[in-house]
Amino acid sequence: MEFVIKISQFLLSLSLLIVLHELGHFIPAKLFKTKVEKFYLFFDVKFSLFKKKIGETVYGIGWLPLGGYVKIAGMIDESMDKEQMAQPPQPWEFRSKPAWQRLIIMLGGVTVNFILAYVIYVAVSFAYGDSVVNVNSLKDGYWVANETLEEAGFKTGDKVVSINDIPIINDSDIGLNIIKAEKITVKRGEDTKTIDLPEDFLGQLSSSGNRDLFEYRVPFMVAEIADTSANKANNIKVGDIITSVNGKELKYFDQLDEVVGETKNTLVTAEIIREDKRLTTELKVDKDGKFGLRPYKIHPKFEELGYYEVTRKSYTFGESFGAGWRKFTKTISNYGDQLAAIFNPKTGAYKGLGGFKAIYDQFSSVWSWPYFWGLTAFLSIMLAILNLLPIPALDGGHVMFLLYEMVSGRKPSEKFLEQAQIVGFFILIALVLFANGNDIFKAITN
Structure with a gap:
């Protein structure tokens, strides 16, 4: 069940971000009367899960969930459609449009991602407010x-x-x-x-x-009883709080090893709190000195019991715009710091670079809309900033060449753009392999 919840959130968030990012390219392209040949969620290598042509555009869903794309006529992109580029430019093609229009089309995706993140922060601030632990x-x-x-x-x-x-x-x-x-x-x-x-x-x-x-230092509240636990059939339930073992107080879960000590493969007497009542029961300690019980790391009951205090603040509709802006700018600044650390070899932060599994792991195992939307807003900012990197295969690479054209008055040759696109593509593949390789390495070694 935990996997279903996490993968559902992961795919929903990813799909939303990709579709809106590509829509950011699609809308200005259509406004400037540029032909859009394809609009795809995920990549359709060899075949599509779904496709339908409406007007001049084929809309579809690919089978490879590594992103999405819009194929704009007359644009050198990852499709590397040299046959089309060999033909004389047509007025509906990207390459025939003024540089300023092409710039707006290329910046449309990241612009939508930034706007989406801000809107989410505003909406979450208004709907849920803020909850912080002092x-x-x-x-x-x-x-x-x-x-x-x-x-x-x-x-x-x-x-x-x-x-x-x-x-x-x-x-x-x-x-x-x-x-x-x-x-x-x-x-x-x-x-x-x-x-x-x-x-x-x-x-x-x-x-x-x-x-x-x-x-947080929190009590030992049972969140899950493993099927393999020796205490599966004992008098212990989800939500029980273990307060002592063999007469030794267990105020915090982190004291468990100290309290249990060398007791292994034996029965111990445990005091528990169940629905505000104190009970005594016997629990089996396994050969590793564990109960086979997974504890809660966070639970509303912990605040009630005085383990920490949560300060809550609500916002009016008008106030939520300011609160959303502060979260938006703070997230951009924080992610900028992360990128700076990653690109500085001395920090070793690049070792923490992760791929799709790392993103998947960030989603909660229980469905929480405030957490889901907060993480989606962060991922939207991450997608926008990464797309602005001056790598030819990314939006930032196209923007770099367009700015050169607008400043110098000279358009880079199509041959140069094709070669730059190939180089950028290999850089991206290397980064993707490195990031996802990090995920695999950590899964194997940890």
Whole structure:
């Protein structure tokens, strides 16, 4: 069921972004009376899952979900239709249009992606408002389970005070500032400690296989009982909170190993809270010192129990435009920082570059519309920025040559554009192989 939910969100988000991006090219092309031969969701290598010709355009769905495209007559693109380009230019072709019209057509896709992201942020702000966890409400700090963080000097119980001297107020501020982090100041007990991070900290995080940073310290609330669990038939249910084992208090899930200790392949006495009632039951500890129970990492009950405080803010229709703009600009800035880190070999951030699996993994295993739309808005910005990179096979490459033409007054030859398109195509293939290869490597090694 978890797979069905995640893959449904992944395909819905991807399809929406691709169709609207290509629509951004399609609409100005039609407005400037340019012939659009194909409009496709996904790639139709050899055959299509569906296609129908309406007017002069064939609309279809391909079988290869690596993107989509519009084929505009008289344009050198990934189709490399040399036969058409060998014919005399026709007035309805892309190459016959003024440079400014061609520029608008090429920028249409990324423009729609940026607009879509902003509209989503406005709508989500108005419909759901904002919910943030204030770091000061985490009474006993964070759970540090990532080996990279531990090796850097962080410990469970640390409270994050600042990153690069930027105060951390809300939990979400950590993710926004970690990309450029050089030092992190934490409060440990009564002491304040500043930890200097290695230059390749991001690379180390990517190589560790554990993307979790500072996690909430929450109780052991049962989210799932594995079919192979020795406790499948015992008196334990989803939603139960285990509060002690053999008389030892278990306030946080991260204390489990310490509380269970060396107890293995034995029965232990556990106190649990079920629907606000305290019960005692026996649980089996397996050979690895585990119960075979998956805990919740986040649950509305945790706020009720006082483990952290959630601050909620709602927006009027008018206020949502400002709130959406702040999220929009902050996301663009943050993603720009990510790209800068990736292209800087010293940071090692390129090791974290992922493909379709990495994107799929970002979707929630439970359907949450606020999370879905927030992630879709981020992916829309990501798609727009990546398409603006000056690589010939991308929109940014076409824009680069068009700007050259408009400034110099000279149009690059079609032969040059064809060769540039081939080079750009191979660069893209190399990037796709590298990113998806990273996904495969991590799946094998972790």
